[in-house]
Amino acid sequence: MSRANLLALAFLLLLFGLWEAACQIFTIPIFILPPPSIIVMTAVFQAPLILPHAFITGMEIICGIGLALAVALPLAMGMFAWPWLEKALSPFLVASQAIPVFALAPLLVVWLGYGMAGKILMAAIIIFFPITVSLLEGFKGCDREYRVLFRLMGAGFWQTMRYLYWPWALPHFFAGLRVGVTVATIGAVIGEWVGAQKGLGYLMIQANARLKVDLVFAVILWLSLMGLLLWFGVGWLEKKSIHWKNDQQFSQ
Amino acid sequence: MLSVSSLTKAFDQQPVFSGFDLTVNRNRFAVLIGPSGCGKSTFFDVLTGVIPADEGHIRWQGDEVAHLGDLAAYMHQKDLLLPWFSLLENSLLPAKTGGEDLGKARTRATQLFARLGLAGYEAHLPHEVSGGMRQRCALVRTLMFKRDLILLDEPLSALDAITRKSLQSLLLLLQSEFDRTMLMITHDVDEALLLADDLYLLSTKPMGIVEKIVLTGDKPRRFDNPELLAMKDRIMRKLTGDIEHVPC
Numbered sequence: 001m002s003r004a005n006l007l008a009l010a011f012l013l014l015l016f017g018l019w020e021a022a023c024q025i026f027t028i029p030i031f032i033l034p035p036p037s038i039i040v041m042t043a044v045f046q047a048p049l050i051l052p053h054a055f056i057t058g059m060e061i062i063c064g065i066g067l068a069l070a071v072a073l074p075l076a077m078g079m080f081a082w083p084w085l086e087k088a089l090s091p092f093l094v095a096s097q098a099i100p101v102f103a104l105a106p107l108l109v110v111w112l113g114y115g116m117a118g119k120i121l122m123a124a125i126i127i128f129f130p131i132t133v134s135l136l137e138g139f140k141g142c143d144r145e146y147r148v149l150f151r152l153m154g155a156g157f158w159q160t161m162r163y164l165y166w167p168w169a170l171p172h173f174f175a176g177l178r179v180g181v182t183v184a185t186i187g188a189v190i191g192e193w194v195g196a197q198k199g200l201g202y203l204m205i206q207a208n209a210r211l212k213v214d215l216v217f218a219v220i221l222w223l224s225l226m227g228l229l230l231w232f233g234v235g236w237l238e239k240k241s242i243h244w245k246n247d248q249q250f251s252q
Numbered sequence: 253m254l255s256v257s258s259l260t261k262a263f264d265q266q267p268v269f270s271g272f273d274l275t276v277n278r279n280r281f282a283v284l285i286g287p288s289g290c291g292k293s294t295f296f297d298v299l300t301g302v303i304p305a306d307e308g309h310i311r312w313q314g315d316e317v318a319h320l321g322d323l324a325a326y327m328h329q330k331d332l333l334l335p336w337f338s339l340l341e342n343s344l345l346p347a348k349t350g351g352e353d354l355g356k357a358r359t360r361a362t363q364l365f366a367r368l369g370l371a372g373y374e375a376h377l378p379h380e381v382s383g384g385m386r387q388r389c390a391l392v393r394t395l396m397f398k399r400d401l402i403l404l405d406e407p408l409s410a411l412d413a414i415t416r417k418s419l420q421s422l423l424l425l426l427q428s429e430f431d432r433t434m435l436m437i438t439h440d441v442d443e444a445l446l447l448a449d450d451l452y453l454l455s456t457k458p459m460g461i462v463e464k465i466v467l468t469g470d471k472p473r474r475f476d477n478p479e480l481l482a483m484k485d486r487i488m489r490k491l492t493g494d495i496e497h498v499p500c
Contacts, residue, residue, distance in 0.1 A: 145328050145405075152300060152326045153397070155349035163345060167336040244335040244377055 034214040043218035050203065054222050057200040060116050060188040061230070064123025065181060072128045076135035080165070081157055086136070093129065101126050102190050109195035119191035119199065126187040127180030134176030138169025174238040181230040185223055253278050254320075254401060254435065259308030261291075261298055268294045269459040272308070274452070278400075281427050281434040283444045286454030287491055292437040295459065296405060299435075300324070312401070324435075325397035327423075328405050331390035333378040339385075340365070340374035343392040357396065364392045384418045391422050395430060402426060404436035406443075420446055424471050441487050445480055446473050453490055463490065 016036040022028070023035035030038060043050070079086035101122065108118035142165055150160045192201025200219050207215035259272040268291040276282040286292055297303045299310065301319030309316055312323050325346075333342045340361060347357030365371050368388045378386055394402060404423070424447070426432050438444050444451055451465040465483070473480060 145330060145332055146334075148300060148302065149326055149328070149332050150349070151302070151321060152324060152403075153346045153349040154322050159349050163337075163348070164334065167334070242336075244379065 031211040031213050034217060038214050039217040039221060042214045043221045046215060046218055050200070050219060050222055053198055053200050053203045053219075054226065056116065056198045057119075057185075057188050057192065057223075058226060060119040060191070060199065061123055061181075061184045061226070063116070063120040064184050064187060065127065065177075067120060067124040068128035068131060068180065068184075071124070072131040072135060075128075076132045076139065077161065079132075079136055080139040093132070097129055101187065105190050105194040108191065114195050114197050119188045119196065122191040123184040123187035127184050130179045131173070131176040134172045134179075135169055138172030139165045141172070142168045170242055171238075174234060174242070178231065178234050178238075181234055182227055184230070185227045189223065253311075253313060254433065255309075255311045256299075257309045257311070259295075259298065259310070260306045261294060261303070262306055267458040272459065272461075274461070276433060276435055276450070278433055279427065279431055281436070281447055281449045282452065283436045283438060283448035283450070284452050284454055285438055285441065285444045285487070285491070286459065287456055288439050290454050290456035291459035292439070292454065296403065296437055300326070300403065320401065320403070323399060324401040324403045325394045325399045326403050326405070327390065327394055331378075331383075331386040333386055333389060333393075335378050338375050338377055339370065339381065339389045342378065342389060343396055346393060346396045346398075361392060361396060364395055368392060383415050387415070387419050387422060391426065394426070400431075401433045401435065404434060404438075406436075406438045406440065416443075421472055423447060428471075441484055441491070442475070445475075445484055445487070447471070451487075453487065 020035045020037060023033060034042075075089075079089060104125070105118075105122060108121055112118035112121065146164055146168075147160075150164055155163070188199070189201035189204070192199040193205055196202040200223055204216050204219045207213075207219065254274075254276040256272065256274040260270045261268045262270070272295070274282075274284075284292060284295070294303070298305045299320050301321035310319060311317065312320065317323065333339070334345075337345070340358075343361045343364070344354065344357055347354060347361075362371075362374065365374055368391065370385060370388055370392070373381055373385065378389070381389075420443070423434070427434055434447075436444075436447065445467070448465075448467050451467055452461045453463045453465070454460065455462045465487075467483075469477065469480065475481060475484075
């Protein structure tokens with residue numbers, strides 16, 4: 001383990017130690033602020049209760065990412081292929097980001113009900129924007145000389161996309177995806193808060209109403225773990241798909 | 253043979269060049285040299301079809317063509333290898349985009365790899381080999397174009413002395429061994445004098461040919477030749493003439 005990792009771990013342990021000590025010294029009741037030891041124990045021993053909900057939320061996030069990709073990829077490619085499309089759509093894309101997505105959550109419940117569809121859509125709405133924008137920027141960042149080369153090779157748009165633009169934009173795409181997956185959790189959970197019958201967000205609301213604060217924290221812990229897993233998953237995928245090294249001559 | 257006649261291009265009614273004529277004979281190394289901003293790059297863009305010409309004709313082997321986009325190969329001072337493809341895959345790109353038979357193309361590329369001393373490096377990624385090898389790989393790719401005309405965009409100007417030397421000899425190889433016709437644009441007098449058979453000095457705004465110099469010295473040339481040094485001096489004077497000939 002590297003020195004930086006060790007420092008981070010030490011800081012985390014110190015923080016939890018202080019928290020634990022504060023709970024003991026000031027005898028804070030568990031339904032106000034449970035100590036970390038109780039939270040971890042709840043997270044572990046209540047796993048049979050939490051896991052089915054975590055599975056639902058996880059599926060919503062994954063499907064949300066899938067849906068966002070299904071929209072973002074063709075959209076970014078289309079806007080890159082036809083600049084008029086970008087001119088026509090970009091004001092709306094930016095404006096769509098001005099709408100607080102949380103405000104849409106109750107509407108989505110009305111339209112799509114208490115099932116997973118609304119939550120998937122919430123997650124997708126939040127993350128499709130960073131992915132689209134970063135992918136488009138990646139395509140546009142391609143150097144002129146490379147374009148001339150492909151032009152002279154007689155390559156069509158799709159060939160150029162496949163051999164040049166797509167791999168060129170991959171690092172940007174992953175940067176966008178990384179931002180996307182971490183906020184996808186927010187989308188799914190908010191969706192569940194507003195109206196659901198399953199999922200970690202639903203479980204949190206239920207536990208909160210019954211003052212089972214330790215369970216609320218345990219759910220937050222599970223959510224954080226899921227977020228971390230997604231983050232590292234994207235990192236792993238990035239390493240797998242970008243096997244080349246960007247040397248000096250090819251620096252983006 | 254490439255022939256360009258009365259080619260005209262203007263931006264906002266400011267002519268970049270108007271009625272520009274140029275003929276490059278087969279297997280010649282033609283170099284257009286002019287100061288930065290004289291319109292060389294625009295000329296290049298018109299030739300390759302990136303922007304349309306306002307007027308004029310481009311003929312290749314006697315046939316009128318709209319542009320040279322699918323007739324010429326292109327070499328740049330950067331090797332323009334794609335870092336995500338192996339050296340062999342990079343060299344196969346023209347065959348892939350051209351829809352050629354990949355088996356045959358692979359055989360041909362492998363032969364060229366051996367010919368240029370790259371045998372055994374087919375599966376390497378560009379960042380794993382030296383700059384000289386990358387250039388040779390770019391040369392293989394250029395040869396895989398199967399095109400007789402090669403356009404060179406300031407191929408040597410930004411390189412260090414050693415890399416420059418090796419690329420220079422590769423370019424000459426392209427002309428002598430592989431029988432290609434070369435058209436280069438540059439603002440670098442040195443690279444022009446080292447490579448050119450026909451050297452065209454350009455004036456600025458609108459771009460036009462001021463003088464054609466036919467260089468006969470054997471290649472590869474070196475600057476220890478006094479004739480070449482005298483020539484360089486003369487060209488430098490001509491290109492910067494307006495400034496230096498102001499009487500004191």
